[in-house]
Amino acid sequence: MVANSSMAENWTQFRGANTDGTAADAKLPGEIAEDKNLAWKIEVPGKGWSSPVTWGNEIWLTTATPEGDEMFVLSYDATSGKQLKNIKVFENDVTRFCHPTNSFASPTPVIEDGRIYVHFGSYGTACLNTKTGEKIWERRDLECNHWRGPGSSPIVDGDNLIVSYDGFDVQYVVAFNKDTGKTEWKQDRNIDYGTDNGDRKKAYGTGQVVEFDGRRQVVLPSAVETISYDPASGKELWRVRHGGMNAAARPLFGNGLIYIAAGSGERSLIAVRPDGNGDISDSHVEWGSSKSVPRRPSQILIGERLFMISDQGVASCLDAVSGEIVWQKRVGSGGEIRSSPVMAGGLIYSFGVEGEVVVFAASDEFELVSQSKLEDGFQASPAIHDNALIVRGVRHLYRFESK
Template sequence: MIRSCFPALVLLIVAGAIAQADEPAWNRFRGPEGTGVNQTANPPVEFGPDQNVLWRTAVHGRGWSSPVVLGERVWLTTATDDGRRLSALCLELATGDVLWDRVVFEVAEPRFRHPTNSYASCTSFVEPGRLYVHFGSYGTACLDAATGATLWERRDFVSDDFRGPASSPIVHGEWLIVHFDGVDHQFLVGLDKQTGATAWRRERDIDYGVDNGDLKKAYATPRVIEVDGVAQLISPAAVETIAYKLPEVEPLWRIRHGGMNAAAPPLFDGERVYVTGGVGPMSLVAVRPNGHGDVTDTQVAWNEGRNVPQRSGPLLLEGRLYTTDDRGIAACRDAATGEALWTKRLGGTFWASPVTAAGRIYAFNQAGEGFVFAAEDAYRELARIELDEEVNATPAIVGDTLLVRTIDALYRFGVEKE
């Protein structure tokens, strides 16, 4: 009797440890609120495959999703290169040991995936006891965070992302919110996070101006902000970004920036929302979020089309916007005016978004070169890292360590405690 109860007791202890974590350390794409900022952390400046590496764990398959962390556990998703098996893994934060690894969905006939993408590019969302994984229209599931067991799943949403899925889910209250901006259908849904049932569905009412579905798709992750006591769901799409009033999920305001393939989460400093619109003339827009209807001509503080990333998201820190773009150029702008403070050619192509802690910015290009530079009005490089492994996933900052996913593995960098 004691022996048979022991595994269940272990699971209860693990689940309890997860549930008792005070705050999610890095619970979603780009961390809490999707900003890429951890103000209390102090990861190392110098690190690499042979320096300040706490562990390296090989990860099978192909995936650009970022690791998420809660308590003493790390979760991430991956997929076979052909997209037929979509998996989730759980690792121990202290050691990198794999605690569980399971196939969540099997796909009989995967659609086309562009070589620049993967079938596991959507970053999960974790909260005490629950891990929400999303693979575009191939499936969304809620897993028991401790065991990986499926609590509910949905596979009935129809939307052809064409080049592979990438938009990540968020949780707001009792909803799991997911974007589906494909070439055929464009909509967003709120799912009851306890059951997976559809709480609401909102079709995009955007005049795209074209019949070409390739110009209607987007990969952005939304964000909820509060303005004058009203919750707004800021939802970037192709051509427009729409703010929906919550809980009604009714359009409140919209900005028509043009473009396609919007990918980055919006940022908010209390005065302006910063939207990266993808490929288009108004690629980076600062908009005041207190308008109604079409605010393109009334609420835009500034916009910029030069040195703006298409995949990598910006960082907002102490009144400055930092970006690393697809041409290898890092830039810093005054967030209030959009004025360029500096630009620096780093080289390579940046797909992963930069992250920041302790007044330092950590950015990796696709070739695995890492750049650590000061968050200041002038570019000041602090370190340059050579991982010699491809990096497409945005890192996570947890405590005094940095988690970096390469094409083959997950690294945890930090200084060994004596």
């Protein structure tokens, strides 16, 4: 039977429809291996670290040539893995430097019924019809030198598509009208970075929309500071200074707090009350932590527990209200981790750069469920489709489900 959007829980953006990497009711296998619970595995052309998104029975992702001169969006049948669409979105005569650990197709798309919004940083943003593949609108006029490549994913709120451009040379936030591509508002970051070194001004973060005490806001991390804006008008609401650079994790909201991972620095993870105005650095930070905080992978929030796994493979469980460490444990063989974990059925799944897969329980005591190694390596964060795990490797796309 072919699933449709009413039958399947769509994974619509970076970290899923819930924006937090969770699909609590999904039933995923506890063991992931090339010879266990693998439904299919297919090669994916090009190079891209964007996460898969799903709508109905279709999986979508972006890719690009390694040199960045051509950029594409691809779709696959979720049941069989058959490629359905291969659409060239942009061609580039000139590209800037992209670090080998990044790609020209790292931002994750956003998908809605009939539309997908793809973003390649300053190389272009476009809205496509998912049925015909036709381009509804595009924007290629926003300047930003990402220097090491783009990374921030777009988000949709109401009629706006909101994107951060935190580059080497300029840093700003833009809201496009999602129907027309017209600029609804644009705000410069206006952050005192304390340096003229553009490399320390860059960030790769994705925003989080929050409703708190009747006030809607979009919280957008950058280097040194995180800023909250009114998503309709772009008016700045508050900012918090945490230091650090290269922020990549998506903020989480729960327990009346925003959890922000700064990427580096003494306050590399902070919990902030989002009801302030202006500079709230000294008034609204409930707690901060720097021990084994990931630079790239986002966290998982389940009630009053915050789970995370560092780039070096140290898994942690924190009390999300106080910031106190409940447990910490090195998992796997110590290989690097860049993708964000996902959680389903009380289990957390983490995929490493060298192909290592670690599954552990989301509980107050550390419990390793399984550990394995796949043939591919992983930079992109997984998606959950129905009761299946969709994982993009460097060269392949996998579907795992219980057999």
